[in-house]
Amino acid sequence: MTARWILRRVRREARRRAGALAALAAAVALLALVAGAALLGLRTVRAVVPLLEHNVHVIAYLGDEVGPAERERLVAALRQIPGVERARLVEPEEALVRLRAAADSLGSRAVAGIEAGFLPRSVEIAVAGGAGMPARTAELAARLRKLPGVVEVDAMSAGLARLLSWMGLLRTLSLAALAVAVFAAGVALTLALLSARARRRADARVLALLGEAPAGIRREASLTGAAASLLGATAGVGTLLVVFPRVLRGIEGAVGLGPLAVAPSLGAREIALALVVALALGWMGGWVATPRERTR
Amino acid sequence: MIRLDSVSFARDGRALLDQVTLAVNTAELVVVHGARAAGKSALLALCATRLLPDAGAVWISERNVGDLQRASLPLVRRNIAYLPPAPPLCEDDSVLENVMLPLGVRGWQVDASETGALRALFTLGLDDRRAASVGALSAGERQLVALARALAGAPPVLVLDEPAAGLGPADRERVVAALASARGDGSAVLVATSDEAFAGELAGRGARKVKLEDGRLHGGLPGISLVPRLDADELTWAEARRQEVS
Numbered sequence: 001m002t003a004r005w006i007l008r009r010v011r012r013e014a015r016r017r018a019g020a021l022a023a024l025a026a027a028v029a030l031l032a033l034v035a036g037a038a039l040l041g042l043r044t045v046r047a048v049v050p051l052l053e054h055n056v057h058v059i060a061y062l063g064d065e066v067g068p069a070e071r072e073r074l075v076a077a078l079r080q081i082p083g084v085e086r087a088r089l090v091e092p093e094e095a096l097v098r099l100r101a102a103a104d105s106l107g108s109r110a111v112a113g114i115e116a117g118f119l120p121r122s123v124e125i126a127v128a129g130g131a132g133m134p135a136r137t138a139e140l141a142a143r144l145r146k147l148p149g150v151v152e153v154d155a156m157s158a159g160l161a162r163l164l165s166w167m168g169l170l171r172t173l174s175l176a177a178l179a180v181a182v183f184a185a186g187v188a189l190t191l192a193l194l195s196a197r198a199r200r201r202a203d204a205r206v207l208a209l210l211g212e213a214p215a216g217i218r219r220e221a222s223l224t225g226a227a228a229s230l231l232g233a234t235a236g237v238g239t240l241l242v243v244f245p246r247v248l249r250g251i252e253g254a255v256g257l258g259p260l261a262v263a264p265s266l267g268a269r270e271i272a273l274a275l276v277v278a279l280a281l282g283w284m285g286g287w288v289a290t291p292r293e294r295t296r
Numbered sequence: 297m298i299r300l301d302s303v304s305f306a307r308d309g310r311a312l313l314d315q316v317t318l319a320v321n322t323a324e325l326v327v328v329h330g331a332r333a334a335g336k337s338a339l340l341a342l343c344a345t346r347l348l349p350d351a352g353a354v355w356i357s358e359r360n361v362g363d364l365q366r367a368s369l370p371l372v373r374r375n376i377a378y379l380p381p382a383p384p385l386c387e388d389d390s391v392l393e394n395v396m397l398p399l400g401v402r403g404w405q406v407d408a409s410e411t412g413a414l415r416a417l418f419t420l421g422l423d424d425r426r427a428a429s430v431g432a433l434s435a436g437e438r439q440l441v442a443l444a445r446a447l448a449g450a451p452p453v454l455v456l457d458e459p460a461a462g463l464g465p466a467d468r469e470r471v472v473a474a475l476a477s478a479r480g481d482g483s484a485v486l487v488a489t490s491d492e493a494f495a496g497e498l499a500g501r502g503a504r505k506v507k508l509e510d511g512r513l514h515g516g517l518p519g520i521s522l523v524p525r526l527d528a529d530e531l532t533w534a535e536a537r538r539q540e541v542s
Contacts, residue, residue: 005400005409016388205384210398210445211373 001216006223013220014227017199020192021224024285025232027188028278032236034181036266036274040244041174043264044251045167050129058125058141059090059154066121066149074149075123083136086126092119120151134164189285196221196289204290214292222286229282233275241266297322297453297484298343303352304511305338312338314511315352320486322452325479327487329495330508336488337381337457339508343486344378344455345369356453374402377451379459383442385430391417391441392426399449409449416448419474421467436462440471447474454478454485460494468494476501 001009014021062071071089078087096116103110125144127137141155200221207217248263266274298320305313312335320326320343330336341347342354345361354361356372364372377398385394395416399409417423420440425433430441443459459475460468475498479485487503489495499505507514 001400002403002405004406008406009400012389012393202384203386206386206394206397207401209378209380209384210401211370211376212401213367213370216370216401 001212006219009220010223010227013224017196017224020196020199021228023188024192024225024282025228025235027185027192028229028232028281029236029239031181031185032233032274032278033240034177036237036240037244038174038178038181039270040240040248040264040266041170041177044248045171045174047264049164049167057156058127058137058144059156060123060125060144060147060150061120061152061154062122063149063151064120070149071121071123074147078123078125081140083128084125084140085128086124088124090122090124092116092121095119095122189281193285193289196286197291200290204292218287218290220286221290222283225284225286225289226279226282229278229285230275233278237266237271237274297324297357298455298486299355300339300342300349301353301355303342303349303354305335305342305347305349307338311511313342313349316508316511316513317352318506318513320453320484322484323479323482325475325485325487325498325501325503327489327495327498327503327505328508328513329489329492329505332490334490334508335511336490336508340378340455340457340486340488341380344376344380345372346378346380374398375451376453376455377446377448379442379446379454379456381457381461383439383445385438385441385445387429387431389430390426391422391428391430391433391444394430394441395445395448398445398451402449404449412449413444416444419447419477420444420470436464436467439463440467443471443474447478450478450481450483452483454483454487456485456487458489458491459487460489460491468497472497472501475503479503 062074066074075087075089078084093116096114096119099114099119125140127133127140137155141153144150144153203220204217244265245263298318300316300318303313303316304311316339318326318328318339328336328339338347342349345354345356345364348354348362356376359372361369361372386397389397392410392413395413396406396409399412400406404412414423414426417426420443422437422440422444425437430438433441439459439462443456446454446456446459454475456475460471463471472494475485475487479502485503487498488508489498495503495505
């Protein structure tokens with residue numbers, strides 16, 4: 001067939017199977033959207049967890065009776081504890097600056113009249129991240145509470161544990177969504193193929209009767225399938241690229257984190273691979289949707 | 297154009313064709329008539345390369361179909377306009393689209409295909425139905441559309457199984473004229489029918505009439521060979537074949 005004839009046949013096929021092709025495009029778009037969102041979700045979790053861990057400190061508030069030499073000794077001793085990354089003394093003036101900054105960010109003027117002298121000295125301890133961090137933090141806090149001169153310990157471990165469990169849940173949900181999307185897309189594609197196969201049988205018989213080669217008999221369905229699938233994948237990936245940064249900003253705002261240093265995104269190669277896979281999937285779908293006619 | 301050499305064919309243990317030898321040359325119209333289930337459809341399916349013989353050989357334009365590779369068969373079939381019993385049509389398409397399709401398969405341009413299809417439709421009196429959907433046609437009209445599809449573009453070989461089935465007298469007359477015209481245009485035309493009157497009408501327009509009975513072909517007139525007179529090239533080929541066999 002000439003190129004114009006092929007185009008004519010493809011247009012006809014697209015008109016006749018508009019519903020099935022729209023379903024195929026929607027299934028592929030959903031698959032691309034969910035798979036991409038799951039991938040980006042996992043990447044976000046990977047990026048956020050270390051950030052959370054890095055921002056978690058055990059704060060030991062010291063009594064006024066603790067002298068400078070004792071404070072230095074305490075900080076030096078804390079630095080020796082395994083799993084402690086950093087330990088530093090925070091003077092009341094620095095604590096006040098931080099408090100004012102935090103209050104300003106919340107639009108509050110509640111700390112306007114507070115002076116540095118009202119705030120206690122404290123030791124800020126950063127615990128190494130990784131597995132079991134909440135438990136290690138809690139254990140360290142318990143040990144600190146027993147030290148003389150330490151009047152109060154804020155371990156932040158409960159909040160951290162909660163956040164980490166949320167992150168774990170997000171990771172599990174991402175994987176589950178991916179599995180459900182793959183399954184749903186598989187079912188949708190199989191149903192679309194079976195429906196198309198029944199409709200294509202008569203066309204295949206006519207074309208085989210007229211002497212069309214097997215590849216030519218399958219060409220129309222393959223081309224339309226590939227085009228619909230590519231369209232769906234483009235729509236899915238495009239939607240994800242537009243929507244995900246907004247969703248991420250929402251998550252950052254909800255969790256109270258600043259913007260991530262490197263926002264999770266899909267690479268050009270990954271997008272190209274997704275489009276090629278969608279194209280191949282659509283082509284194969286059209287190929288399979290055309291029953292094979294006996295040539296002899 | 298088409299030559300069957302001592303072809304035998306059986307299906308489900310029943311011999312349908314027994315040592316059948318037949319040739320249909322360029323610009324020749326041959327009508328095979330016989331009772332129902334006499335093996336006419338099997339004979340035509342063999343000539344259209346849809347079946348392979350159990351014994352003997354089918355030659356299309358000097359090529360033994362049995363020697364052809366599977367991938368070559370569509371190329372041969374494109375040049376054989378075959379009208380099987382109950383021909384399939386593209387139900388959702390218009391009459392014109394259906395008749396244009398074989399020309400597209402043969403590599404014609406779209407415009408040329410449309411012209412060729414319109415000519416075939418005009419020949420069979422269907423040009424006013426060109427835009428109708430095939431699904432809305434009567435049985436007789438569907439048969440005419442299938443026949444127009446076979447005739448479109450003056451294919452070199454026409455193999456037509458019961459082309460006048462279900463047609464009224466006026467349409468039959470058109471079909472007879474169209475087949476005679478196709479022969480005049482140089483096509484090799486092989487027609488099978490169980491309708492004696494239709495076979496007679498074709499014979500009246502210069503068709504060679506042969507009878508298929510009990511799987512064997514019988515000539516219409518004594519002394520006339522079923523294999524037509526061969527030209528010099530074909531004689532050379534026949535001599536070579538004889539030597540091969542001996």
